[in-house]
Amino acid sequence: MGLLLFFIAVILFIPLSVINFFCVLYKYSINWKTINGFFHQTAIDIDRFGNRNFRTLLNLTLQNNGYQFGNINETISSALGKNKRANTLTKVGFILCYILDSLDENHCIKSIQE
Numbered sequence: 001m002g003l004l005l006f007f008i009a010v011i012l013f014i015p016l017s018v019i020n021f022f023c024v025l026y027k028y029s030i031n032w033k034t035i036n037g038f039f040h041q042t043a044i045d046i047d048r049f050g051n052r053n054f055r056t057l058l059n060l061t062l063q064n065n066g067y068q069f070g071n072i073n074e075t076i077s078s079a080l081g082k083n084k085r086a087n088t089l090t091k092v093g094f095i096l097c098y099i100l101d102s103l104d105e106n107h108c109i110k111s112i113q114e
Helices: 002-028 032-053 055-062 076-085 091-103
Strands: none
Touching: 002 032, 032 055, 032 076, 055 076, 055 091, 076 091
C-alpha cells in the first residue's frame, strides 16, 4: 500500500502544483511579489522535504564526518553551509556549494539556520 501511495503522490505533485499556482493567481490577482513569494516558499518547502527524505544520499555524498543532513526544519543549503563552515564537505558537496554560491553570493553560509 505504501508503494502505491508513493507513486500516486509523485504523479499528482506536478499537476496539483500547477493548479495551485493558478489558484494563487486567481485569489491574489497577478502581482509579481505574490508570484515570486509563492515560488520562493514552494522552493523552500521542497528543499526541506529533500533534506529529510534524501538524508542518506546527502550524508553519503555531501559531507564527511560533519553535520548531518535530515532535519525537516532545515534546508539542504543550511546543512551545506554548516559543513562548509566546519570544512567537512566532500568534493561533491564543495561543487554543489560552489554552484549555489555562484548563483547567490555566499548562499550556503547565509542559509545557515541555527
